[in-house]
Amino acid sequence: MTVEPVDPARDATLLHDWLAHPASRYWEMGDLTPGQVRDYLTAVNDDDAQDGWLLRRQGTPIAYAETYDPARTVLDGVPPDVLDHRPGDLGMHVLVAPPPPAEGARGRIPGLTDAVMATVMRFCFATPGPGALRVVVEPDARNSAIHAKNAAAGFRVLRDIDLVTDGHAKRARLSICTRDDFAASPLGDGTGPLGAEPAAHLRPALAGAAHRHLVAKALAEFTHERLFLPEPVSAGTAEADGAATEAAREVTHDDPREYVLVLDDARGGGRVTYRFAARRYPLEHWVIDESSLRRTRTLPDGSDAGRAAPIDVLELVAELQPLLRVPEELFPVYLEELSSTLAGAMAKREREALGASPSSPGLVDALAGGDVAGAFQAVESAMTEGHPGFVANNGRIGFSLSDYRAYAPERAGRLRLMWLAARREHTHLSLGAGESESGLYGTASSAGELAGAERATFAARLAARGLDPDDYLYLPVHPWQWEHRVAITFAADVAREDLVPLGPGADEYTPQQSIRTLFNTTRPDRHYVKVATAIQNMGFLRGLSPRYMRDTPAVNDWVAGVVTGDETLRRAGFGVLRELAAVGYTGDVYHRTRDNNPYRKMLAALWRESPLPRLAGGERVATMAGLLHRDASGTALATSLVRASGLDAESWVRSYLDAYLYPLVHCLLAHDLAFMPHGENLVLVLRDHVVTRVFMKDIGEEVAVLGPRPLPERIERVRAVVSDDEKALGVFTDMFDGVLRHLSGILAADGVLPTARFWALVGEVVERHREEHPAIAARHDRGLGVDLRAETFAHSCLNRLQLRDTRQMVDLTDQASSLIYAGRLRNPIGVTVPA
Template sequence: MSWETANRNLITKAISELYFEEIISQKVREIEKGLYTLKIEENLSYIFEAHKSIWCHLIIDESSLKRTDGLELDAARFFKEIQPLTKMNAITLANFLEEMLHTLYSDQVILKKRISSRKLSQLNYLEIESYLDGHPKIILNKGRLGWSPDDLSAFSPENDRKIQFYRVAIKKDLITVSHQKEKNFSEIIYADLEKEEINLLKEKLANKQCDVKAYYIIPIHPWQWENKIKIFFQKDISKKNIVFLASAGDSYKPHISLRTFSNYSNSYLYDIKLPISILNTSCVRGIPAHYVAVASEISTGMEAIIRQDNLLFNSNMDCLKDIGAFSYIEPSYKDIVGAPYQYKEFLGAVWRESSVTKLKEKEQCLMTGALSYLDERKKSLIGCLIESSSLTMEEWLEAYFKSVVIPIYHLQSQYGIGLVAHGQNTLLKLNNNIPSGLIIKDFHGDLRLNKNFPRETGKFFPDKIIKKLDILPSDHIIYDLITGHFISVLRFISQALFLSHGYKEKKFYNLLGMIVHDYEKKYPTRSKTPSLLTPNYHRVLLNKVRFIIGYQDTAQRPKPQLGNPLLNPLIEKDYFHV
């Protein structure tokens, strides 16, 4: 039944998110309390039980979904039926269905291994990620265009297999490198290799008549080598600028983000982020060279800000520093202005601190996006954590908001720093299942600056760093928190708590509103950051972007669209202590 269940779940998610994005909302009607229809044509509707959330999306009971014509639920048929509403042209629709089929293929793997939230709560952070469904907002969240079923079996997080990277020598004078000042780049890249392995790799390189001292030996994902590097860098390979050596080093396991890997042999050693140039969710997953030259300095600045700020330090906030990074753009593509971005992101790596190194005794962590996990009995992971803690629901949520939301908001309000705080780059620390702190990571692309950042921020970010960061208007960058965390993470956490414990969304956001209100009274903004308690929020649309731009190459990563404003669920008069 996994095929039927996967189709049912995907259609349910699509109706919910496309209603939120106002693409099908004019065709949806509540015909009686809690019973809705999506009218496709005169004699065809989808009918389902649902209620409207505080965020104006539909929380649907997927088991109730059916067609009025009696045909089985089929996701491909559904997306073809709503083509007049999505306005996808035929070429985009055909590509969309291919991405949908890839998503369904992986969805079935996850469905077959689904476990209870109680069991999930007992696993470590990396084990948890192999059970998760992926991005909750993006309908086709496991497209992975470019991977075959064999590739998925070998490399996807849900298959939970260990990976050993290829080791490749590359001429030192060709690549852009950055690293922490107290570290040697060779020390970083050889951290997961035994001394005997290093000697053996160098011996292999010397046997190919290469000057060992002129090269760095770096890891490359096996798929990337076979499918991209061997083709696009064949000139460098023929000239021995790039030399394949062997598979070597520790075993790794992938995060749900696909490109980031944790060391399975020694969890205290660095995570490694590698390009895997497949289209997944919104873009092709390479390593942008733009940030590599300053990657380590950005995270050093972030760490310095956290350590000297009383609120951030006392809230037990940490960041995972980028210890080292490198990038090499194939020369034939380097000078093509406006070339599709993926051609300049094939070869690179980022070495990052492991989250384990930031945990105190008895602490554990998990990505915040995992909290909304619901098992087959509609039991939520966050609910299990709360039940096994010593706190009430309100006490636990207050601890979460003060550990996660307030520190991220503080970075914006006091330093003009925006982190796109989605469910993967914000890690919740837990002590006896009680929120105890926050770890943030991934500062190349997900970290931006408010154009009104205060002078103090310049003490931590020199001009050469600021020039590499995206700088946005104050009223735009606040959406790194609102869309990144409120709408893409908290929206689904509050939904999960309602489904599993009947905890009303109004109470959830009432509590958050009071905490934000108290914070704003104590900390007036120093960067013209708009209040989180404004009457309306922008409705940021992600799925609509794909419908509009299709699947053709672009010089830049796709940007979101805007819909009609949302009423801010954090504000009602009775929320605040006046």
């Protein structure tokens, strides 16, 4: 088939005959004369908001189609809660030629209407061509034949609406179809973009690479947490010579050496053997060469010794179950989280292979470009190791495949928040210093988190229900939360209008690595929004507690006051992104049960400052987790940044440590103030690819005051008085082991900077802080305070927490007592104290 512009003079008589046929009755143009049809086609051609097209089959005219801008023509009066008009929307009508009168039904060509519909849809999405992102149709609700054809092409029905066009009124069935919808439909041909197949990323080749990556990571991190110890293949080392286990664990070497791990197969009997090459660095950090992994099996009777077996992370964890000590009833939950992590790893590799996600050098180029917000989010979505220590770190239990496509951060999609009006008597809005309700939400004449028109529209929708807008506060929820929780779990609250759905907001957001935190893509200078999603991910149900949110802005104000009032922190450029407003609803029955429960964490949100308004010219931002990213080819972003900066590796690392380590050490030693400084909670500020300062975020849920210093009564909840040794873990566990261990391993393995020099630089930063703060040093010299140069520190294990209880790793009200330790790690900047 071919598609060409309609010619009114040439085609009017032909179209008149088609429209006059009874099969075309829903076009309601059967009473027009040929001249009127010519005038109609001319008007279509002269209107820049619509076009007419003639389809030919083997040269013979076979169908007529119209395309139009729905926001400017047929559907321009449809309200946004019915159809959210978007750039790239294209309306479409199609008319298939009836069979010649003399042939009647015998003249019908089998499959013709399918072929016409498929051709029209491919044409609508074609580039060059109309290049639609969504096709919109509004056929007569009585036209069952076209409804079936639309469904076959992937259209999803939104609702039936009353529509008047050109003086004709009809009940229309409003439907939409995206490129992915059509590509995956029965009429689609699989030539669409990502997601054209039901699960295009679940392919053997992608799975093989993802399994190898996760098996290498599992072997490295479980060994790091001392759940087992692979043995060297070659003799002549301290390990092979039977040295003490402690000494064997602390062996380091920069060259890759062969190791073996032999496991009894408790399920099927026999043995399983893993062989691989690995480098070993301080803090018992293993870097395993993924390509070197080999797995073999020996049957219980000793036969098939050394038979090659597939590399499979699920099989590995099942084989390791006796050593991992996962409770039997929770083991399937951990396997599900691991399966989801595997699927995510495949999807990330697919996106990069197809050019939808940049390589590490591509990210460096983006950070050098002019689109500051775009580069910021490109790094965020490209990330592969948001939490590098956790093996199952992308659980997302509760997300379907379509949810994954729509909401997973690595998909780099955009979404609109669903807004609820929450009855004020059951809802609390907390505001930070300098904030007001009208300033947060905006007014009918000025924009805040809602544009002026949105605020007016929401108020009008409440009034149309007979409700007073002043009786309500506005609560944003994730679209997944609306569909899966609010409309079902809180159905009674919606029915009694304590919660009133108002529809999607205008701004588009991009999900961050934590999934429930969203970046405003439409207005990047506006606030992040953090919402409850109530999915199970990495050992927790990811919700937000209204009770906890009540004091969050006050906690942030106090922390920001400490930071801005400290000369050392100001000089280091250290800043915090305040969570300056929070809202939570407690009118549901779940808040009246005797015990605390996860359902109390499903209806709350907070707003956090964006870093973009605080940047100077030439500065760029990126999540610190990006420093641990390797692309599909194995190229590390950190290595790429060092090489692009023009600095030597030591200077680059020193600048990074001055921005990251120095101020956080000062917060702990000077103020007993501990953050959760892992990669996702820091935003790096870069100039010319060099880290110059940082922003700390996620303050309210993560900060702790570890000493007796005075606090305002309402934020007393953040106090957790612990010993000096335990205070030191805020640096040792969260920074040395949680971040710097991985970064030093990347730079060493890439030949950029040996680990000895890396940790020497870390020691220099700690020592410089001591020299520049003699009062703190004097306290330490008297045997008081935190000792960051101690020889060893307690080895706190994250995977062991998740393996112990996959539903909730720690008690959030008493995290310290929930931790699991595996002996002590040798401090890479430790100083031996003479006996």
